[in-house]
Amino acid sequence: MKYPARVKIIDVGPRDGLQNEKQPVPAAIKIELVQRLQDAGLKEIEVTSYVSPKWVPQMADNAEVMAGIARRAGVLYSVLTPNLKGFEAALAGKPDEIVVFGAASEAFSQRNINCSIAESIERFAPVVQAALQAGIAVRGAMSCTVGCPYEGEIAPEKVGYLAGLMKSIGVQRVDVADTIGVGTPVKVQKALEATLAHFDLDRVSGHFHDTYGQALSNTLAALDLGVWNFQSSVAGLGGCPYAKGATGNVATEDVVYLLQGMGIETGIDLDKLIDAGQFISEHLGRPTQSRVAKALLTKRAG
Numbered sequence: 001m002k003y004p005a006r007v008k009i010i011d012v013g014p015r016d017g018l019q020n021e022k023q024p025v026p027a028a029i030k031i032e033l034v035q036r037l038q039d040a041g042l043k044e045i046e047v048t049s050y051v052s053p054k055w056v057p058q059m060a061d062n063a064e065v066m067a068g069i070a071r072r073a074g075v076l077y078s079v080l081t082p083n084l085k086g087f088e089a090a091l092a093g094k095p096d097e098i099v100v101f102g103a104a105s106e107a108f109s110q111r112n113i114n115c116s117i118a119e120s121i122e123r124f125a126p127v128v129q130a131a132l133q134a135g136i137a138v139r140g141a142m143s144c145t146v147g148c149p150y151e152g153e154i155a156p157e158k159v160g161y162l163a164g165l166m167k168s169i170g171v172q173r174v175d176v177a178d179t180i181g182v183g184t185p186v187k188v189q190k191a192l193e194a195t196l197a198h199f200d201l202d203r204v205s206g207h208f209h210d211t212y213g214q215a216l217s218n219t220l221a222a223l224d225l226g227v228w229n230f231q232s233s234v235a236g237l238g239g240c241p242y243a244k245g246a247t248g249n250v251a252t253e254d255v256v257y258l259l260q261g262m263g264i265e266t267g268i269d270l271d272k273l274i275d276a277g278q279f280i281s282e283h284l285g286r287p288t289q290s291r292v293a294k295a296l297l298t299k300r301a302g
């Protein structure tokens with residue numbers, strides 16, 4: 001088996017991770033989390049989202065967070081923008097990349113962004129155009145690519161359909177997301193393959209939530225296809241507010257440990273990453289969800 005020599009991780013903890021937190025997390029904590037992630041060697045960080053504060057109150061401080069981060073050269077900062085209103089608001093924060101987010105499931109599209117898949121693409125098209133004109137990169141997140149909390153199993157054809165639509169409006173790269181973490185390796189590979197029919201290998205990333213404990217296996221299955229871009233959350237933070245019961249993304253620490261063990265380069269300092277995870281876990285007042293962090297912290301204490 002030939003795995004990629006190098007993997008790029010987007011830490012989505014500040015956005016996907018924190019969006020689901022009930023207690024308000026101060027902007028200063030989010031800013032320090034971003035700082036600690038870049039100190040640990042992360043080259044891509046999903047910082048916040050420009051969505052309705054009524055829908056996701058935790059992200060209401062988006063402008064403050066974007067204005068407060070100390071940017072480092074060579075690090076890409078991305079933000080979610082579901083529509084032109086969000087995109088226009090995001091511009092002041094000078095994101096390097098914006099993310100439009102759709103779903104392979106009609107029901108999830110309705111619950112998450114209050115419109116059908118077709119309507120979502122109509123809304124995204126002018127956002128994508130405006131971003132590209134402004135020299136901002138565009139990523140498309142595709143939710144529920146293996147399973148949906150409302151529709152159950154999702155056929156790969158639906159993923160291919162969405163990927164094709166994303167491509168047709170100018171989205172440059174896409175995330176294949178297992179929003180509720182129900183995927184298993186072969187199903188995840190099918191969703192990835194359906195996407196790879198529309199996007200090059202370098203432009204497809206894996207975004208696996210770990211609800212059923214399958215995310216590392218699914219990561220390995222994606223690596224097996226040559227996929228080398230992944231999203232994960234430090235300390236395994238998170239979940240989507242519109243996917244009840246779904247837990248966080250796979251922990252970045254766990255993915256980094258897996259990759260290091262396989263001799264795959266990430267450019268990430270695992271010790272510093274664990275410190276970043278401890279910083280946010282202590283703030284939230286609960287233990288990290290990362291198995292690797294737990295193990296290495298126990299070892300440190302000993």
Ligand code: HMG
Nearest residue numbers: 050051052055082085086112113114141143144177179240
């Ligand atoms: P809507 O209610 O259909 O939109 O929401 P609307 O155009 O009818 O506007 C209604 C109100 O929202 C108006 O305010 C607008 O101004 C305001 P009002 O007049 O009632 O005071 N509004 C906005 N405010 C701020 N920013 C905006 C914005 N747009 C409208 N951009 C909308 C549509 C998409 C905005 C809404 O449904 C929403 O915010 N949904 C939240 C979606 C979300 O953040 N979900 C979590 C992120 S996705 C995710 O986690 C999945 C991912 O990780 C991949 C995976 O794991 O699957 C990416």
Ligand code: MG
Nearest residue numbers: 016177179240
């Ligand atoms: Mg997610």
